[in-house]
Amino acid sequence: MSADTGEKLVYMVNQIARNLTHESNPADVIARHVITFWSPRMKTTFLDWVAAHGLAGLEPAAQAAHTLLAGAGADAA
Amino acid sequence: MGYERQADFGTPEVKSDITVTVNIDGRAVSVPAGTTVMRAAALSGGSIPKLCASDNLKQFGSCRLCLVEIDGMRGTPASCTTPVAEGMQVHTQTPGLQKLRKGVMELYISDHPLDCLTCSANNDCELQDQAAAVGLRDVRYGYAGENHLGEQADTSNPYFDFDPSKCIACSRCVRACDEVQGTFALTIEGRGFASKVSAGAASDSFLSSECVSCGACVQACPTATLQEKAVKEIGKPERAVVTTCAYCGVGCTFRAEMRGEQLVRMVPWKDGKANRGHSCVKGRFAWGYAQHQERVLSPMIRERIDQPWREVSWDEALAYTASELKRIATKYGRNALGGITSSRCTNEETFLVQKLVRAGFGNNNVDTCARVCHSPTGYGLKTTFGTSAGTQDFDSVEDSDVMLVIGANPTDGHPVFASRMKRRLRKGAKLIVIDPRRTDLVRSPHLEADFHLPLRPGTNVAVLSAMAHVIVTEGLVDEAFVRERCDWDEFSHWAEFVSQERNSPEFLEPVTGVPAADLRGAARLFATGGNGAIYYGLGVTEHSQGSSTVMAIANLAMATGNIGRRGVGVNPLRGQNNVQGACDMGSFPHELSGYRHVSDAGARALFEAEWGVAIDPEPGLRIPNMLDAATDGEFKAIYIQGEDILQSDPDTKHVSAGLAAMECVIVHDLFLNETAHYAHVFLPGSTFLEKNGTFTNAERRIQPVRKVMEPLNGPKGNGLEDWQVTQELARAMGLDWNYTHPREIMDEIARLTPSFAGVSFARLDAEGSLQWPVTNAAPNGSPIMHIDGFVRGKGKFVVTDYVPTDERTGPRFPLLLTTGRILSQYNVGAQTRRTANSVWHSEDLLEVHPQDAENRGLKSGDRARLASRAGETTLRVTVTDRVAPGVVYTTFHHPATQANVVTTDFSDWATNCPEYKVTAVQITPSNGPSEWQEGYEALAQRARRIETQEAAE
CATH class of the missing domain: 3.40.50.740 (Rossmann fold)
Known part of the structure; x- marks a missing residue:
């Protein structure tokens, strides 16, 4: 995994978050979007990048979505 | 199928709830009221001689060959302009009519070359057929008088010739250009004996005129005056197969007319439900790539890409x-x-x-x-309606009262459907165009958009939110539709959002560049003008908010009740054939x-x-x-x-x-x-x-x-x-x-x-085509979707907030580049560049507004360096006010241009569809190709090497 790819995925999650701010439960919808459309490699790369770099680069709703995704990842494992 | 002309009933089909029964030469026939005697005769199995009539053109009544006798009527009316009446007794073949028709035919033939044996019509000639139908034996006037023979042929079009010596001035070509294609490039110049078909001004040839080479005139011509060069060169086809065009998403039905294994011509098929007998320059003529010398016919392999290719079995x-x-x-x-x-x-x-x-x-x-x-179309329409596809068939446009065209340039990208749109617009439908460029649809002969909103690239969502703002705050919502078909809570949430002042046209005007008054006018027209149909293209989807724009369009259609019947709907104009x-x-x-x-x-x-x-x-x-x-x-x-x-x-x-x-x-x-x-x-x-x-x-x-x-x-x-x-x-x-x-x-x-x-193939063969879903509930397919309710249940309103793209202009890159297609070329050009279509477009040009060009010392024809944060290329400039100041535009048909060296990797938030339509750029004068272009050319030559086989001993 390159840093570029990780950063790109963080950018994508933030972009998704900015477009879903008006949902009643944005974190759920963002997480569901990622689960529905991203390959396992993309999800893992994203989670790994955040694990290494922290949540600071994520919009607030994306941070909450990350928490859901990380939990789902743990469940799946 | 052998090769024979498709049946022509003389005048167009008429729709009516009233049926009229007439008697033609002893045969009773029932037809819709308003049908002409000529069409009724054809439907009854007869054939009235005709030259100026064709069932895809309005009746004209000029050739005087279709005269008939009708009991109780004086004289011999033209059957093409006489409507049927209940109980009418018509006689189409009498000695008196025979004499009249012969006389008319004699006049035509007295001014027509008698070279039938060597004529490129190859006996496939309506004039010849009609001469036979009236039993012409001689021409009493002789051939020595003043005539039009020996005139210079116009061979400027790469696909067809115009030989005025063979013209009978029936006006079918002119009417086809007007009525079918809607370009109005042809006219009859002069009067009486001096009448002559002319493309554009007197100084024009077909190539230099406004002719778009759709082929409608060639198809309409009853003689060899307008004829495909291929027919002249190869001869008459001997067999034919009905198939589907492989260019754009319109999907025209063509008949491939063959001679052995050689394709002679592609002729649009009138029974094709997408094109109804019309065509464009690509499908009709640009198929030569199929036999192009650069086509690779053998499999090839290589272990490394720096090696030459090796042909293998x-x-x-x-x-x-x-x-x-x-x-x-x-x-x-x-x-x-x-x-x-x-x-x-x-x-x-x-x-x-x-x-x-x-x-x-x-x-x-x-x-x-x-x-x-179109990945955002799939996402957006599935989310809002429940199906990843457009809601209508093309015929639906005939019942539209207001068309809203956003981010689409149908006259170039989907020309055959554009002709159908234009036909409806000429009959009075209203038009709103939302596009950064003044596309041909905005203003062309006999057509002018009621509103053109020349928005700043990247602000689609803001414009659609502002339209929704007007519709909601001015009480123009179709509340009955929304209550019955959509989720009311989601609608209320959306309505509350769009009503906010920050979504008003006035507030957003500095962002979108669209005058608020125009935007309000357009919104009112769409909401109150009757059946409203939205047509959109890649100018909607290829943005960082492509999916949001599709959903904003769906919101607008639902809020105004424009879903689930003919004349309305959300219609993505798909790019590729499949x-x-x-x-x-x-x-x-x-x-x-x-x-x-x-x-x-x-x-x-x-x-x-x-x-x-x-x-x-x-x-x-x-x-x-x-x-x-x-x-x-x-x-x-x-x-x-x-x-x-x-x-x-x-x-x-x-x-x-x-x-x-x-x-x-x-x-x-x-x-x-x-x-x-x-x-x-x-x-x-x-x-x-x-x-x-x-x-x-x-x-x-x-x-x-x-x-x-x-x-x-x-x-x-x-x-x-x-x-x-x-x-x-x-x-x-x-x-x-x-x-x-x-x-x-x-x-x-x-x-x-x-x-x-x-x-199944058997059903497709029987029906010609089927529109999915094809299920037990809809065994014959589904021309219109969401008729009684949305596929997903309740229609879903989605709040689509305008989020500006991260691709921003600034001091280094002050202009916005947007990209698109041109009529004669197709996408990456792999096919059309290998045809004579390049005569119309041999290179990609950069459209620049006069003000921006002048500031940079550029004029049409100059080479300019086009640079973005991603890369740079060079191409020639054309100065035009089609684009707004601050916006430049180019096509991407030629690999040498490499327009995508300049585009960025920003993409749609939901689908990653690239943001082709917005790139911040700078342009400066340039002397020659960029370093990338030169390096790329060398790479291309190296990469295309094929190892030559040594000859066997």
Whole structure:
């Protein structure tokens, strides 16, 4: 995994978050979007990048979505 | 089918609830009230002589050949202009009429060359037929008088000639140009004996005139005055096959007219429900690429991309490819493999490629070129309506009262449908165009948009929010529709959002650049003008908010009650011939055919039972993610059927880096395209003329593609259609596939895909075409969708807030570049550049507003350097006020231009559809090609080397 790819995925999650701010439960919808459309490699790369770099680069709703995704990842494992 | 002219009933069909019965030469016939005597006679099985009449043109009454006698009426009225009346007794063949018709015919023939034996009409001539029909024996006037013989022919058009000596001034060509095509390029110059067909001004030739070379005039001509050069050169066709065009998403039906294995011409078929007998310069004439010398006909392989290609047998190529794919899967894991299906290929071929990936490679790493065009349509319409497709058929436009065209340039991109739109607009429908450029639809002969909103690129969502603001705050919502069909809470949430002051046209005017008063006027017109239909194209989808824009469009249609009947709807104008089909066939990494998510265990079970393998329940990689994974060293092999991602995808440097990092790139195509520079295996493809299958057009219409000649990519009779190549590759990898004809693949699609349940080749042959869903509930297909309710249940309003793109202008890059297509060229140009269409467009030009050009010391014809944050290229400038100040525009048809070196990797938030339509750029005068262009040219030459075989001793 390159840093570029990780950063790109963080950018994508933030972009998704900015477009879903008006949902009643944005974190759920963002997480569901990622689960529905991203390959396992993309999800893992994203989670790994955040694990290494922290949540600071994520919009607030994306941070909450990350928490859901990380939990789902743990469940799946 | 042998070769004979398609039946012509003389005058157009009339629709009426009242039926009238008349008697023609003793035969009773019942027809709709308003039908002409000529048409009634034709419907009764008779034939009244005619020259100026044709059933795709309004009656004209000029040739005087169709005179008839009607009991109780004085004189001999022209049957083409006389409507039937109840009980009318008509006589079409009497001695008196025979005499009159002979007299008329004598006058025509006295001024017509008598070279029938050598004429290029090859006896396929209506004038000759009518002379026979009236029994002409001699011409009493002789041939010595003043005449029009010996006039200079106009051969300027690359596809057809105009020989005025043979013209009978029937005006059919002029009327076809006006009524069918809507270009008004032709006219009759002079009066009386001096009447003469003229293209444009007197000084113009056909080529220099406004003629768009659609072929309508050639088709309309009853003599050899306007005739295809190919017919002149090759002669009369001897057999014909009805098939479907392989250019844009309109999906015109054509009759391929053949002489042996040689295609003589493509003629639009009147029974085609998408085109109704019309065509454009691409489908009608630009098929020469199929026999172009640059077509690669032998499989080729090489171990490294710096080596020259080596031609090999099909067996060797397939064995090598399969062994490489297996080696890579073993070494790097199954997820290192993937494939790209083609929107150019048939449904059956696309289905097999995704089946190879899912069942053979064992993953969902399959994507398609819809990723870079209409993936936001799939996402947006599925979310709001429940189906990833447009809601109407093309005929629906005949009942539209207001058309809202946003981000589409149909006269160039979808010309045959544009002609139908223009016909409706000339009859009084209103038009709103939302586009940064003044497209031809905004103002053309006999047509002017009621509103043109020239928005700043990237502000679609803001404009649509402002329109919604006006509709909601001025009380123009169709509340009854919304209450009955949509989720009221979601609507209320949306209505509250769009009503906010920050979504008003006045507040957003500085952002969108659209005058608030115009925007308010357009919104009011759309909401109150009757049946409102929205047509959109890639100017909607290819943005960072592409999916939001599609949903904003759906919101607007629902709020105004414009869904579920003729004349209304949300209509994506699809780019490629089979992009709808490619999406339907499960080409996306998260969906099986029929748009069922791979996590749907029930859907997966169907496929697993049919294919005998487990389907991965996790989504695979999209094209840009495949390229990312490749540069990360984790994605190593790709099978690309019929797509040129290096030229068509954004940020060329990113694409080339990804391809260069792979160990096995398989390109399956007609030509050594740009992507093939990075390929290790080249599998020669077959054209649409060389295969059987189906395409699905923008109306969800599944149409037959029929083989008219053997594939050229193998010894005579042993060439392979593209589905056969994929099957052979699958077999080489150990899969037990045994399809003997694409009909068997369609049967499998129907078994596995509920919306295709009633589709089969036999039914398509019987019906001509079918619009999915074709189910027990809708056995004859579904021209209009969401009639009694939305597919998803309640229509879903989605709040679409305007989020500006991160691609911003600034001091270094102060202009916005947007891209598009031109009529004569098609997409990456692989086909049209290899035809005479290049006479109209030999290079990509950069449109620049006069003010911006002057500030930079540029004038039309100058070469300019076009630079963005991603890269730079050079191209010639054309100065025009079609674009607004601050906006520049170009096409991407020529590889030398490399417009995608400049575009960025920003993309739609939901689907990653690239943001082609907004790039911040600077332009400066330039002396010659950029370093990249020069380097690329050298790479292309090196990459295309083919090892020459040494002659045998």
